[in-house]
Amino acid sequence: MQIATWNVNSLTVRLPHVLDWLQANPTVGVLALQETKTTDDKFPQGAFQDAGYAVSFFGQKTYNGVALITRQAATDVVRNIPGFPDDMARVITATVDDLRIVGAYFPNGQAPESDKFVYKMRWLDALHDWLVEELRAHPRLVLMGDFNITWDDRDVWDPVALAGTIHCTDEERAQLARLYALGLHDAFRLFEQPEKSYSWWDYREFAFRRNRGLRIDHILVSEPLKPRVVACTIDKGPRKLERPSDHTPVVLTLG
DNA sequence: ATGCCTCAGCTCCTGAGA
Numbered sequence: 001m002q003i004a005t006w007n008v009n010s011l012t013v014r015l016p017h018v019l020d021w022l023q024a025n026p027t028v029g030v031l032a033l034q035e036t037k038t039t040d041d042k043f044p045q046g047a048f049q050d051a052g053y054a055v056s057f058f059g060q061k062t063y064n065g066v067a068l069i070t071r072q073a074a075t076d077v078v079r080n081i082p083g084f085p086d087d088m089a090r091v092i093t094a095t096v097d098d099l100r101i102v103g104a105y106f107p108n109g110q111a112p113e114s115d116k117f118v119y120k121m122r123w124l125d126a127l128h129d130w131l132v133e134e135l136r137a138h139p140r141l142v143l144m145g146d147f148n149i150t151w152d153d154r155d156v157w158d159p160v161a162l163a164g165t166i167h168c169t170d171e172e173r174a175q176l177a178r179l180y181a182l183g184l185h186d187a188f189r190l191f192e193q194p195e196k197s198y199s200w201w202d203y204r205e206f207a208f209r210r211n212r213g214l215r216i217d218h219i220l221v222s223e224p225l226k227p228r229v230v231a232c233t234i235d236k237g238p239r240k241l242e243r244p245s246d247h248t249p250v251v252l253t254l255g
Numbered sequence: 256a257t258g259c260c261t262c263a264g265c266t267c268c269t270g271a272g273a
Contacts, residue, residue: 010262
């Protein structure tokens with residue numbers, strides 16, 4: 001059983017890539033999507049159902065939007081962070097098999113000290129506080145998505161030049177540390193990984209070809225799930241296609 | 256270079272992304 005996350009940067013544009021990827025990766029039982037950028041009435045649910053998947057989605061016009069594509073039906077679906085009013089569609093949570101799955105598109109934050117950065121910190125506070133409750137109710141929990149935060153220098157193609165810039169600030173990393181402190185483990189770092197492993201590359205300046213990227217897409221597993229984690233990898237394949245998303249899938253294998 | 260690409264949409268420019 002595999003679980004994956006992928007920021008597709010418009011599901012309308014990327015639908016063929018997603019369907020092809022699912023077909024090539026039939027052991028993926030849960031795929032969390034971010035930045036679907038489509039309203040629920042336009043979500044291409046028929047295409048996924050025809051391919052043998054159930055879909056849960058939570059979208060809006062132009063920006064954001066998240067979804068869970070699952071082999072088994074998802075139950076107890078929750079949209080966004082309970083108790084945190086937000087006009088952006090950023091989180092979708094559901095129970096799939098014996099797992100509680102949280103798929104999230106964390107705020108970008110734009111720049112330290114901007115209004116959007118303040119919102120990012122408030123959002124992260126709310127996520128943390130809600131996860132305390134959610135973990136109590138659902139000990140086997142996966143938190144995955146586009147975090148828009150790097151953990152350390154290994155996650156940054158030029159850690160010197162980018163020190164203190166958005167996605168690399170101490171404040172953002174302190175928030176990630178608070179999530180780890182809940183017993184959530186960065187599945188990718190449970191294993192030896194190739195150097196310069198990233199999940200996102202800018203569209204500009206041939207960043208992918210030069211491997212100038214960031215690792216900002218993460219899969220975190222709760223303590224009871226940690227012994228079941230067999231592998232965690234980044235699949236760079238979709239980033240090499242024509243008209244790719246700027247992000248590529250991260251894949252977790254559970255035993 | 257407050258740009259470089261890409262996407263959506265109040266679409267031939269702008270705002271946002273990261």
